[in-house]
Amino acid sequence: MDTNQSLGCRELIVSLEDRSYPIWIGSGLLPRLSALLLERGISNGSPLLLVSDEQVAKHHLATVQQALQEGGYNTVVHIVPSGESSKSLTHYEACMTTAIEAGLDRKSTVLALGGGVVGDLAGFVAATYMRGVKFIQLPTTILAHDSSVGGKVAVNHALAKNMIGAFHQPEAVIFDLETLHTLPIREVRAGLAEMIKHGLIWDEAFSDWCLEHADDLVALDQAKLAYGIYMGCNVKAQVVSKDEREQNLRAILNLGHTIGHALEAVGQYGELLHGEAISIGMVGSAELAVLLGEDSQLVTYTRRILEAFGLPTSIPSHYDTDAILSAMMHDKKFSGGRTTFVIPTAVGQVDIRHDISIELVRSVVDKLKGESA
Amino acid sequence: MDTNQSLGCRELIVSLEDRSYPIWIGSGLLPRLSALLLERGISNGSPLLLVSDEQVAKHHLATVQQALQEGGYNTVVHIVPSGESSKSLTHYEACMTTAIEAGLDRKSTVLALGGGVVGDLAGFVAATYMRGVKFIQLPTTILAHDSSVGGKVAVNHALAKNMIGAFHQPEAVIFDLETLHTLPIREVRAGLAEMIKHGLIWDEAFSDWCLEHADDLVALDQAKLAYGIYMGCNVKAQVVSKDEREQNLRAILNLGHTIGHALEAVGQYGELLHGEAISIGMVGSAELAVLLGEDSQLVTYTRRILEAFGLPTSIPSHYDTDAILSAMMHDKKFSGGRTTFVIPTAVGQVDIRHDISIELVRSVVDKLKGESA
Ligand SMILES: NC(=O)c1ccc[n+]([C@@H]2O[C@H](COP(=O)([O-])OP(=O)(O)OC[C@H]3O[C@@H](n4cnc5c(N)ncnc54)[C@H](O)[C@@H]3O)[C@@H](O)[C@H]2O)c1
Ligand SMILES: NC(=O)c1ccc[n+]([C@@H]2O[C@H](COP(=O)([O-])OP(=O)(O)OC[C@H]3O[C@@H](n4cnc5c(N)ncnc54)[C@H](O)[C@@H]3O)[C@@H](O)[C@H]2O)c1
Ligand SMILES: [Zn+2]
Ligand SMILES: [Zn+2]
Numbered sequence: 001m002d003t004n005q006s007l008g009c010r011e012l013i014v015s016l017e018d019r020s021y022p023i024w025i026g027s028g029l030l031p032r033l034s035a036l037l038l039e040r041g042i043s044n045g046s047p048l049l050l051v052s053d054e055q056v057a058k059h060h061l062a063t064v065q066q067a068l069q070e071g072g073y074n075t076v077v078h079i080v081p082s083g084e085s086s087k088s089l090t091h092y093e094a095c096m097t098t099a100i101e102a103g104l105d106r107k108s109t110v111l112a113l114g115g116g117v118v119g120d121l122a123g124f125v126a127a128t129y130m131r132g133v134k135f136i137q138l139p140t141t142i143l144a145h146d147s148s149v150g151g152k153v154a155v156n157h158a159l160a161k162n163m164i165g166a167f168h169q170p171e172a173v174i175f176d177l178e179t180l181h182t183l184p185i186r187e188v189r190a191g192l193a194e195m196i197k198h199g200l201i202w203d204e205a206f207s208d209w210c211l212e213h214a215d216d217l218v219a220l221d222q223a224k225l226a227y228g229i230y231m232g233c234n235v236k237a238q239v240v241s242k243d244e245r246e247q248n249l250r251a252i253l254n255l256g257h258t259i260g261h262a263l264e265a266v267g268q269y270g271e272l273l274h275g276e277a278i279s280i281g282m283v284g285s286a287e288l289a290v291l292l293g294e295d296s297q298l299v300t301y302t303r304r305i306l307e308a309f310g311l312p313t314s315i316p317s318h319y320d321t322d323a324i325l326s327a328m329m330h331d332k333k334f335s336g337g338r339t340t341f342v343i344p345t346a347v348g349q350v351d352i353r354h355d356i357s358i359e360l361v362r363s364v365v366d367k368l369k370g371e372s373a
Numbered sequence: 374m375d376t377n378q379s380l381g382c383r384e385l386i387v388s389l390e391d392r393s394y395p396i397w398i399g400s401g402l403l404p405r406l407s408a409l410l411l412e413r414g415i416s417n418g419s420p421l422l423l424v425s426d427e428q429v430a431k432h433h434l435a436t437v438q439q440a441l442q443e444g445g446y447n448t449v450v451h452i453v454p455s456g457e458s459s460k461s462l463t464h465y466e467a468c469m470t471t472a473i474e475a476g477l478d479r480k481s482t483v484l485a486l487g488g489g490v491v492g493d494l495a496g497f498v499a500a501t502y503m504r505g506v507k508f509i510q511l512p513t514t515i516l517a518h519d520s521s522v523g524g525k526v527a528v529n530h531a532l533a534k535n536m537i538g539a540f541h542q543p544e545a546v547i548f549d550l551e552t553l554h555t556l557p558i559r560e561v562r563a564g565l566a567e568m569i570k571h572g573l574i575w576d577e578a579f580s581d582w583c584l585e586h587a588d589d590l591v592a593l594d595q596a597k598l599a600y601g602i603y604m605g606c607n608v609k610a611q612v613v614s615k616d617e618r619e620q621n622l623r624a625i626l627n628l629g630h631t632i633g634h635a636l637e638a639v640g641q642y643g644e645l646l647h648g649e650a651i652s653i654g655m656v657g658s659a660e661l662a663v664l665l666g667e668d669s670q671l672v673t674y675t676r677r678i679l680e681a682f683g684l685p686t687s688i689p690s691h692y693d694t695d696a697i698l699s700a701m702m703h704d705k706k707f708s709g710g711r712t713t714f715v716i717p718t719a720v721g722q723v724d725i726r727h728d729i730s731i732e733l734v735r736s737v738v739d740k741l742k743g744e745s746a
Contacts, residue, residue: 093462093530100532128501131525131538152504157466159473165504166539 002230007036010230014149014237019169023149023233027222029176030063030138034071040172042109042134044072049099049129051122052113055082056140059182064113064138076102080121084269087121087155089164095125109134109171115141115187116148120165123153127168135170140179142191143275145229146198148173149236150250173233177225185218190275192217192309195228197282198235200302201252204348206231207305214308252350255342256281259365262327266319272312279311280368287364288356289343298344315368324365325358334358375603380409383603387522387610392542396522396606400595402549403436403511407444413545415482415507417445422472422502424495425486428455429513432555437486437511448484449475453494457642460494460528462537468498482507482544488514488560489521493538496526500541508543513552515564516648518602519571521546522609523623546606550598558591563648565590565682568601570655571608573675574625577721579604580678587681625723628715629654632738635700639692645685652684653741660737661729662716671717688741697738698731707731 004011009026024036042048048068052061057079068075078098080086099108110133112122119137126135137148154165180188192210195217199207209231210217216224236253243249260281263272272280286302303313315324332339341356377384382399397409415421421441425434430452441448451471453459472481483506485495492510499508510521527538553561565583568590572580582604583590589597609626616622633654636645645653659675676686688697705712714729 089462089466096530096537097532100530100536128497128537128539130536131527131540154504157469157473159470163473163503164469164501166501167504 007039010226012230012233012237014169015241016151016169019151021170021172023173023175023230023237025175025177025226025230025233027177027226029174030060030179031067033064033067033138033174034073036172036174037071037073037109037136040136042136042171044074046105046107046109047102048073048075048109048111049095049102049104049122049125050075050077050111050113051080051095051118051125052077053080053082053086053115053118056114056118056179060113060140060179064111076104080118082117084117084156087117089155089157091121092125092155095121096129099125099129104129104133106130106133109136111136111138113138113140115139115144116146119144119147120152120154120162123168123170124155124165127153127166132168135168137170137173139173139175141183141187142180142225142229143187143194145175145191145232146194146236148175149233150240175229177220177222177229180220180225186273186276188218188220189310190273190279192228193275193279193282193306193311195232196305196309196311197253197255197278198232200282200305200344200347201255201342201350202235202239202348203231204346206235207347211305211308214305218309248352251340251352252342255344255350256283256285258328258332258339258341259284259324259361259368261331262324263315263319265327265331266323267316271316276312279306280313280315282306283313284364284368285342286344287367288341288360289345291360291364292343292353294343294345298347301347302344314370315365317369319369321362321365321369325362328361329358380412383599385603385606385610387542388614389524389542392524394543394545396546396548396603396610398548398550398599398603398606400550400599402547403433403552404440406437406440406511406547407446409545409547410444410446410482410509413509415509415544417447419478419480419482420475421446421448421482421484422468422475422477422495422498423448423450423484423486424453424468424491424498425450426453426455426459426488426491429487429491429552433486433513433552437484449477453491455490457490457529460490462528462530464494465497465528468494469502472498472502477502477506479503479506482509484509484511486511486513488512488517489519492517492520493525493527493535496541496543497528497538500526500539505541508541510543510546512546512548514556514560515553515598515602516560516567518548518564518605519567519609521548522606523613548602550593550595550602553593553598559646559649561591561593562683563646563652565601566648566652566655566679566684568605569678569682569684570626570628570651571605573655573678573717573720574628574715574723575608575612575721576604577719579608580720584678584681587678591682621725624713624725625715628717628723629656629658631701631705631712631714632657632697632734632741634704635697636688636692638700638704639696640689644689649685652679653686653688655679656686657737657741658715659717660740661714661733662718664733664737665716665726667716667718671720674720675717686741687743688738690742692742694735694738694742698735701734702731 260278633651
């Protein structure tokens, strides 16, 4: 059952025993926020902390505040600057100060209104305020269909991303697709890259569906988006339910990420968005697969679907191959010159290979650069 | 079975399903640390982070380092200043920096060598480094028999103590009683106050045993200490096993703490040690019990046992009653003028009462002050 009649939206239950929770996806959910919180047992007896960023707040804070006020919720708002730099211990401490000053107690709830940055920051606050309080995600980016499922929350350390964090599952993810209308188009496409990834690793039919409806999705057709985000969350939720603490299976979610992370680093985390970088990385994984003996149709298909969404499929020519490889070796351990890679074996299927040599990766990187020369 | 023959020490298993772990208590355990780590599956394949404070390091770091070196462990050491002010986000971040620079990975382990301050700080680092790594406690104070059991880890916020933290169970607590010989005598007595508390809330026979062996315990008789700490940990572990996430039963561990915390605050966290403050608080709880109709022998017994350990039983006369009451109201919610208190009903038994009026507490505070006039 993927719709909740009484709530009038799509519903997906993430099954994690006593930490199971629903993801609600639909248009116009934020104005009904109070009712949805009550549905999850969040009463107005204790103050709430709402964390958001400047861009998101400009467009959507008023709606949320009004909805909370109608429900009689006593809410304190903490706004951080937009962008990755807000995922820091400094902003984390500032959130804590706001929470303490507002008298949040152990029965309070932290709400994240925003993309992955706000979700990760506010989630880590929720995980550790008084040793853990309730947490609700209100995603406003397409990428956040990925980041809001799985319970990973974190801030960055000056020396490395996502180094400081916890696993903390939300009480609910409430995804109002209306908020996406104000999202910059580059962010839309980049977020869709993770949706495509979810098809490529797990579900050929969904992947084909994405390819077929690329234009509608980029144009934010609400019904198509509701289905696509539902399916994307569903793949992630299934993988996470089977491997909550990231022991093994969860690694398949990293398709395209080994090369992708290296490209983000070489571009100083400013040139390429995460989704753009993994788009190129997914082509790289397909190229690797073909070098390892898989059908060359894998590359053709991967390129076709990403291009349909206007996503990049080759490495910018000014990116230095050695710099990319050394960023990758910094990120991943190449022990004995070999490392782990997620490799497609068919559309909707991947394998985790531990024997990928640095030379093979180099030839793929060269290939991906050649295309853009 | 409370001894582990092959390890040659007392052993207590804290039962928490898949997070169960042993507490090993004995003399001369630190020189054998490598063998004990191996016993818990801590291999020397990944670097360790050892956190300690200046005082503790001066006396005991060399022993630990030599033991780890013999086991082939690659260890990075992070030393913080002694005292409560090291339980801060600033020192937490510095620990993280040390860990990242030393290349700690997800299979690494954090060790805490010290009292409750180092245990709480290092434990929070372990709980959140890369979303959680393994943690080992090496307690060096008597109080740490309390703080090292239960999985509560935290740092302080400038506005309030223990506000930022997590629940993170250790892989093992390795309590080498030899380290206690360098502990200042005031700290010895204060730590014993928590041991006495464990008798008073749970086990009359153990309480009587403490009273009988007060002098031996204060003199750090190793066999008596081993038994006392074993029994103290045992009470805490039983309570915690039944209520890991602090839903209800765990509240009984707060005997003496409502008044105690207020006294610490009024003394600006410098005049009274925590154990001294709760010593006075436990007398207060007994006085409250008598006002509520319990036998006055409760007060006599409570005073007698605390005095046998040289612990304070009355409020310093320069502490202002109103200041104490307002600190308490800041700490606890008096809703409708009533609050929750742990009240003894017999030696080894307590009740949680939610109907204690502020007037009743005031009369007890006055009584405790009168004694010191
Ligand atoms: N926790 C996880 O499992 C997980 C998974 C993937 C990514 N992440 C994290 O997510 C982060 C990236 O998330 P993101 O791409 O959502 O970035 P983001 O939160 O920074 O949002 C991207 C930009 O869009 C703006 N924005 C967001 N919603 C908007 C809206 N509706 N209208 C107008 N502007 C809007 C933001 O202000 C920001 O400038 C990274 O920090 C990454 O590490 C976490
Ligand atoms: N996590 C929990 O469940 C829990 C429970 C109770 C208390 N606590 C926390 O524990 C802390 C208090 O612990 P504590 O009383 O052990 O304080 P502590 O760690 O500060 O140690 C007390 C003093 O003794 C010194 N010291 C410690 N061991 C020594 C040794 N063997 N030789 C010489 N000097 C030594 C320390 O340097 C310090 O100056 C507080 O922060 C409190 O919040 C936590
Ligand atoms: Zn990603
Ligand atoms: Zn205490």
